[in-house]
Amino acid sequence: MIRPRRSLLFMPGSNARALEKARNLPADGIILDLEDSVAPDAKAMARDQIAAAVAAGGFGKREILIRVNALDSPWWIDDVSMAGKVRPDGILVPKISSVEDLTAIANRLSDINADLSIRVWAMIETARAVLHAEELAAASRDSETRLAGFVFGPNDISRETRIRMQPGRATMLPMITHCILATRAYGLEILDGPYSDFSNFNGFGQECTQARDLGFDGKTLIHPGQIEACNAIFTPPAEEVALARKIIAAFERPENASRGAISLDGQMVERLHADMARRTIAIADAITAMGRP
Ligand SMILES: CC(C)(COP(=O)(O)OP(=O)(O)OC[C@H]1O[C@@H](n2cnc3c(N)ncnc32)[C@H](O)[C@@H]1OP(=O)(O)O)[C@@H](O)C(=O)NCCC(=O)NCCSC(=O)C[C@H](O)C(=O)O
Numbered sequence: 001m002i003r004p005r006r007s008l009l010f011m012p013g014s015n016a017r018a019l020e021k022a023r024n025l026p027a028d029g030i031i032l033d034l035e036d037s038v039a040p041d042a043k044a045m046a047r048d049q050i051a052a053a054v055a056a057g058g059f060g061k062r063e064i065l066i067r068v069n070a071l072d073s074p075w076w077i078d079d080v081s082m083a084g085k086v087r088p089d090g091i092l093v094p095k096i097s098s099v100e101d102l103t104a105i106a107n108r109l110s111d112i113n114a115d116l117s118i119r120v121w122a123m124i125e126t127a128r129a130v131l132h133a134e135e136l137a138a139a140s141r142d143s144e145t146r147l148a149g150f151v152f153g154p155n156d157i158s159r160e161t162r163i164r165m166q167p168g169r170a171t172m173l174p175m176i177t178h179c180i181l182a183t184r185a186y187g188l189e190i191l192d193g194p195y196s197d198f199s200n201f202n203g204f205g206q207e208c209t210q211a212r213d214l215g216f217d218g219k220t221l222i223h224p225g226q227i228e229a230c231n232a233i234f235t236p237p238a239e240e241v242a243l244a245r246k247i248i249a250a251f252e253r254p255e256n257a258s259r260g261a262i263s264l265d266g267q268m269v270e271r272l273h274a275d276m277a278r279r280t281i282a283i284a285d286a287i288t289a290m291g292r293p
């Protein structure tokens with residue numbers, strides 16, 4: 001099933017007001033954070049607050065992920081145990097660097113008999129994760145890993161590697177493309193990292209457009225003011241959807257039944273374009289079904 005993931009909004013699990021607001025924000029998904037946005041002495045309170053919020057429900061069709069703490073922290077076992085009980089759509093695990101890390105999470109989920117519907121998302125935000133991106137993506141062939149996709153983490157990458165984050169992201173493009181290729185080779189999804197300068201709407205729009213064109217499925221966000229623009233940029237434009245329907249209709253005509261390539265409005269169109277068109281329509285229909293812009 002195709003699920004729109006244009007916009008996934010992070011919110012600190014310690015911020016009760018943000019958790020309450022989440023139920024009415026037009027993001028495709030919500031990431032309830034226990035990691036970097038929560039101070040060490042607030043971890044337990046945030047865990048309880050997230051558990052209560054997810055158990056209470058009311059998030060509609062929004063995808064709910066819980067970002068647990070990293071495997072080298074003292075909190076991750078309690079975080080994963082809580083997530084296993086309250087059954088979000090998935091958990092997002094920061095600083096995954098090896099297949100062994102994925103196995104540790106899978107084992108913990110299995111030990112607590114966590115529902116199989118809970119998927120695992122890996123943050124790719126260490127040098128080792130980028131270097132091993134293909135190996136990590138390939139681990140999804142073992143269904144026990146529950147791996148659904150990657151979320152790129154530019155801030156931690158920058159912290160560890162000293163590669164600077166710059167407008168246009170020239171410094172990070174090679175690794176971004178490398179990660180996108182790894183996910184697509186194994187049929188996984190990938191979301192872009194957040195844009196921290198949340199009052200810079202121009203810069204944010206440019207980064208969303210770039211993310212879409214690079215092939216990301218959507219972008220993670222840090223402020224509600226980023227949702228609308230992000231949704232608009234990742235929504236297939238009406239003319240693209242109309243063209244997609246035209247391509248499919250053209251291949252369904254009896255005279256084209258045995259043709260691989262046809263001419264449509266002066267352009268060569270092949271069956272691979274019909275495959276792409278079907279995906280565009282599926283995404284557009286899924287967005288419509290969510291009932292929000
Ligand atoms: C960035 C913020 C700290 C800014 O907070 P604040 O100054 O309070 O914002 P506003 O006054 O503009 O807020 C207006 C209203 O919107 C609500 N709000 C704000 N942010 C959120 C949110 N993320 N989710 C839900 N609601 C939110 C406020 O409560 C106000 O509501 P109201 O009372 O009705 O007026 C703050 O936005 C924030 O904390 N953002 C999330 C930070 C976060 O989660 N960070 C972790 C993810 S990013 C990361 O970890 C990097 C990654 O791993 C990497 O390595 O790259």
Ligand SMILES: [Mg+2]
Pocket residue numbers: 036094123125153155156
């Ligand atoms: Mg990070």
